[in-house]
Amino acid sequence: MIIFDLLGMLLTAYFVGFLYYGLYRNITARFQRRIGPTVLQSFFDSIKFFSKDESTSHGWMFYLGPVIMTTGAVMTLFFIPFFYESESFRGLSQYGNLFVVLYLIMLGPLGNAMGVGVSGSPFAAMGITRGLTRMFAMELPFYIAVIALMSINHSADIATIAANQTTINAFAYPLLFIGALFSFIAMMGNSPFDVVGAPVEVYSGPAAEFSGKFLGLLMSQSSIMSFAKLVLMVNLFLGGAGGFIELLVKTFILFLFVIAFGSIYGRFKTPQSVDFLVKVPTAIAVAGLLLATLGGQ
Amino acid sequence: MQEGFIKEGFTQESLLDETHLKEQKQMESDLNSDTSHQSSVDYLMNWFRKRSIFVLAYGTGCGAIEMPPTFTSRYDAERLGIRGAATPRQADVIIVSGYCSYKTLRRIIRTYEQMSNPKYVLALGSCTINGGMYWDSYNTIKKLEEYLPVDMYVNGCMPRPESILEGFIALQKEIAEGKASSWQKYEENYEFYRKNQEAVLGSKVAPAYDADWYLYDGGL
Numbered sequence: 001m002i003i004f005d006l007l008g009m010l011l012t013a014y015f016v017g018f019l020y021y022g023l024y025r026n027i028t029a030r031f032q033r034r035i036g037p038t039v040l041q042s043f044f045d046s047i048k049f050f051s052k053d054e055s056t057s058h059g060w061m062f063y064l065g066p067v068i069m070t071t072g073a074v075m076t077l078f079f080i081p082f083f084y085e086s087e088s089f090r091g092l093s094q095y096g097n098l099f100v101v102l103y104l105i106m107l108g109p110l111g112n113a114m115g116v117g118v119s120g121s122p123f124a125a126m127g128i129t130r131g132l133t134r135m136f137a138m139e140l141p142f143y144i145a146v147i148a149l150m151s152i153n154h155s156a157d158i159a160t161i162a163a164n165q166t167t168i169n170a171f172a173y174p175l176l177f178i179g180a181l182f183s184f185i186a187m188m189g190n191s192p193f194d195v196v197g198a199p200v201e202v203y204s205g206p207a208a209e210f211s212g213k214f215l216g217l218l219m220s221q222s223s224i225m226s227f228a229k230l231v232l233m234v235n236l237f238l239g240g241a242g243g244f245i246e247l248l249v250k251t252f253i254l255f256l257f258v259i260a261f262g263s264i265y266g267r268f269k270t271p272q273s274v275d276f277l278v279k280v281p282t283a284i285a286v287a288g289l290l291l292a293t294l295g296g297q
Numbered sequence: 298m299q300e301g302f303i304k305e306g307f308t309q310e311s312l313l314d315e316t317h318l319k320e321q322k323q324m325e326s327d328l329n330s331d332t333s334h335q336s337s338v339d340y341l342m343n344w345f346r347k348r349s350i351f352v353l354a355y356g357t358g359c360g361a362i363e364m365p366p367t368f369t370s371r372y373d374a375e376r377l378g379i380r381g382a383a384t385p386r387q388a389d390v391i392i393v394s395g396y397c398s399y400k401t402l403r404r405i406i407r408t409y410e411q412m413s414n415p416k417y418v419l420a421l422g423s424c425t426i427n428g429g430m431y432w433d434s435y436n437t438i439k440k441l442e443e444y445l446p447v448d449m450y451v452n453g454c455m456p457r458p459e460s461i462l463e464g465f466i467a468l469q470k471e472i473a474e475g476k477a478s479s480w481q482k483y484e485e486n487y488e489f490y491r492k493n494q495e496a497v498l499g500s501k502v503a504p505a506y507d508a509d510w511y512l513y514d515g516g517l
Contacts, residue, residue, distance in 0.1 A: 025375070034373040035321055041349070041378060048349040048389075051342045055386055055413035123384075204383035211386035211413040 017223030018043040031263045049216030058119045065115015066217045072108025073225035084162035084240040097156035119209040127205020130270045131196040137274040141281035142183035145176040148289040162240025169237045177237050179285025191262035195270045347473040351382035351389050358395020360421040367458040385411040396424035396431045410506045416480045417448040443493045446479035
């Protein structure tokens with residue numbers, strides 16, 4: 001039954017996502033030599049927000065913002081298979097390929113931009129502007145890497161790309177992997193590319209006007225989306241996963257790398273992050289693309 | 298608070314050692330509270346509210362200087378689930394940190410009214426209790442509770458981060474027991490607070506507070 005399959009995927013992403021975010025805060029705390037919150041802290045936060053009232057309204061479009069964003073996250077998750085050769089936990093992936101996923105990843109932020117726009121909050125508008133500016137830059141190296149993978153495998157099917165790796169793609173095509181990894185750090189909203197929700201600059205940016213249940217919804221979608229992106233990256237570059245344990249280990253290693261990277265570097269300004277993403281990772285990814293396609297002939 | 302907190306803890310070498318962890322356990326056991334009179338749903342909701350507190354640290358006076366150490370590595374309030382909030386919409390607790398002039402009071406009231414229910418007020422220092430050293434000042438308020446409902450006072454001039462943490466633990470205990478309900482008090486006795494606010498702010502008082510905003514223009 002596909003319904004149970006989808007529900008299983010959603011619940012896994014929800015709980016593992018929150019667990020990872022709890023670990024993120026805990027590990028960052030250890031980096032800073034303090035005890036830090038419990039692993040379930042992010043989960044507590046989200047439940048607390050669901051138990052609060054809203055304090056404001058800017059009309060129905062304002063409320064649709066988080067809903068569209070959550071829809072985007074959940075749909076992205078459904079089109080990414082968890083395992084490369086398994087009947088279960090593959091969701092809707094047989095109905096849509098990598099192109100659909102790349103489109104859906106961008107759907108949420110664009111929908112949220114409309115919802116946030118009607119709130120009229122200058123900080124929210126600044127956050128959205130920063131997000132969209134960064135998005136154009138971070139898509140570039142990631143898309144180049146993904147296009148290269150698709151042309152190498154002669155397929156846009158995620159499960160096929162995941163299953164086709166005798167040596168995992170990260171080692172077989174290191175330049176593509178490095179280029180995509182920079183984009184991935186930006187996609188996860190991590191330092192040094194965390195310009196969108198910077199709390200001391202734009203007061204949490206797009207989330208500035210949201211309170212109560214809608215903030216809880218935004219937190220939930222962000223943990224689901226993070227897990228979806230981690231699974232996508234594992235499928236594309238780390239050889240996919242045959243079972244749950246392999247999936248958790250691989251996603252966690254990737255996540256740990258992103259955390260560690262973010263703990264070391266400070267935040268770029270928006271133009272700096274765009275400059276960097278358009279120059280360095282893009283150049284690396286283009287070099288990887290040329291090497292992979294020319295070397296194959 | 299415990300003796301070890303001041304004497305032994307928090308030298309660079311002893312971070313994350315046994316003393317520190319013992320202290321953490323002590324503080325968490327302080328959180329145990331009498332919740333027998335609540336229904337199970339209320340109990341659960343209050344438990345989550347207790348464990349997750351987003352703080353809007355409003356630096357009105359000298360007390361603001363005690364807040365950065367409370368929230369950063371040295372005293373690490375995040376281990377009790379207490380962390381800073383970026384905007385009033387996301388906050389649960391507003392800290393009024395010290396004396397407030399009339400000019401600041403206006404902003405505090407506007408900020409407090411933007412927060413979403415349930416919300417709590419934590420007042421730092423003697424100045425918020427009885428005026429403190431500003432007892433005869435011409436432009437500061439003397440008792441904060443005449444203008445806003447206060448859930449918890451932290452005494453001192455200024456209270457150290459240890460006291461602030463203890464104030465938070467006391468507040469968390471009240472939240473868990475369902476006793477921290479100042480936002481209801483504000484809505485029920487709004488005329489009283491409004492009268493006091495108008496008396497000091499005159500024509501510059503904030504627009505009237507609608508707890509039932511969703512029934513009016515701009516609502517659903």
